[in-house]
Amino acid sequence: MDIRIAAYAVIIRDGEILLSHWNEHGRSGWTLPGGGIEGEEHPAVAVVREVREETGHDAAIDRLLGIDTMIVPASKRLRGSAPLYGMRVVYRAHITGGTLRNEIGGSSDEARWFRLDELPALKTVGLVDVALQLNADEPADGVPAPAWPQSRELR
Numbered sequence: 001m002d003i004r005i006a007a008y009a010v011i012i013r014d015g016e017i018l019l020s021h022w023n024e025h026g027r028s029g030w031t032l033p034g035g036g037i038e039g040e041e042h043p044a045v046a047v048v049r050e051v052r053e054e055t056g057h058d059a060a061i062d063r064l065l066g067i068d069t070m071i072v073p074a075s076k077r078l079r080g081s082a083p084l085y086g087m088r089v090v091y092r093a094h095i096t097g098g099t100l101r102n103e104i105g106g107s108s109d110e111a112r113w114f115r116l117d118e119l120p121a122l123k124t125v126g127l128v129d130v131a132l133q134l135n136a137d138e139p140a141d142g143v144p145a146p147a148w149p150q151s152r153e154l155r
Helices: 043-055 116-121 126-137
Strands: 002-010 016-024 027-031 034-036 057-072 084-098 108-115
Touching (some): 002 057, 002 126, 034 043, 043 057, 043 084, 043 108, 057 126, 084 126, 108 116
Antiparallel strands (some): 002 034, 016 108
């Protein structure tokens, strides 16, 4: 089994959420800014770097919200021949500077602020719902509510 650890930020300001449009290998959807941890990087460092890379904004972490996990069967993977265990570390963060811009040459192609009431009409990845629930619940153990299915993909 392959393992991927990533860190993501829930950034809500004035009733709007900052999202990044993931667009890779013919699949796409709006997601939280964030992504894979590089080398020995700590998730808290990775999420700040990823927010900057994907949105142009500088961010600071407010708190750890939780950790979500998922299994992607080998047959559903775009690359790789083994199942993938994904661990997604989710933080609440806020913007400290920078200017909104789109990532160039990465796995995302657009960054945008959306009103929270616009989310139901967007094609989002499952992580957005999980992260918003973590943000609302702030579970002491950091585990998402059990209502979430074990395996999530783009909806």
